[in-house]
Structure formats: structure tokens, C-alpha cells
Amino acid sequence: GIDSLRAEINLxxxxxxxxxxxxxxxxxxxxxxxxxxxxxxxxxxxxxxxYLSQHHEEEEQIRKITKEEL
Structure with missing residues (x-):
């Protein structure tokens, strides 16, 4: 099939x-x-x-770093 960007556009x-x-x-x-x-x-x-998976992973890394530093 042909990939479509409709989902991303809707998002x-x-x-x-x-x-x-x-x-x-x-x-x-x-x-x-x-x-x-x-x-x-x-x-x-x-x-x-x-994108969503990467965003979630980055958020987790940021939380982890800030908890260690605080």
C-alpha cells in the first residue's frame, strides 16, 4: 500500500x-x-x-536526570 500522512495531518x-x-x-x-x-x-x-515513542523515551530520560540532580 501507499503510505499516507493523513493521520499526521489530522494530529x-x-x-x-x-x-x-x-x-x-x-x-x-x-x-x-x-x-x-x-x-x-x-x-x-x-x-x-x-515520534511518540521517541518523545516518551526523551521525557523519561529528562525525568531521570532531574531526579538525580535534585
Whole structure:
């Protein structure tokens, strides 16, 4: 099959809408994480799965480092 970016487009459009509804003009990571389950439920691609996995791993590393330093 042909890879499609529809899931990613839906995700980023939903994140933009969420940010605007919250009174902001810029999307933050939290906007993406909040809308991801709804936007990606029906369609997913390896790109977005890898992005979310990498984001989660980075967050864990940051938490670990900050706990060690504090």
C-alpha cells in the first residue's frame, strides 16, 4: 500500500485547534499528546508511532536526570 500522512495531518490540525481553544497561537507538546488518541485512533503510521515513542523515551530520560540532580 501507499503510505499516507493523513493521520499526521489530522494530529497536527487537532493540536492546533486545541491550542487555539486554550487561547494560544502556538502548539505545545501537551497539545499533541492530548489529541493524539482521538486523532490517531483510526489511522496510524510508523512515523507517528516512532515520534511518540521517541518523545516518551526523551521525557523519561529528562525525568531521570532531574531526579538525580535534585
Amino acid at each position: 497536527f490540525e487537532a493540536a492546533k485547534a486545541h491550542a487555539i481553544a486554550d487561547g494560544r497561537l502556538e502548539v505545545e507538546d501537551d497539545d499533541i499528546m492530548i489529541v493524539a488518541p482521538m486523532a490517531l485512533r483510526l489511522r496510524g503510521s510508523n512515523y507517528i508511532k516512532e
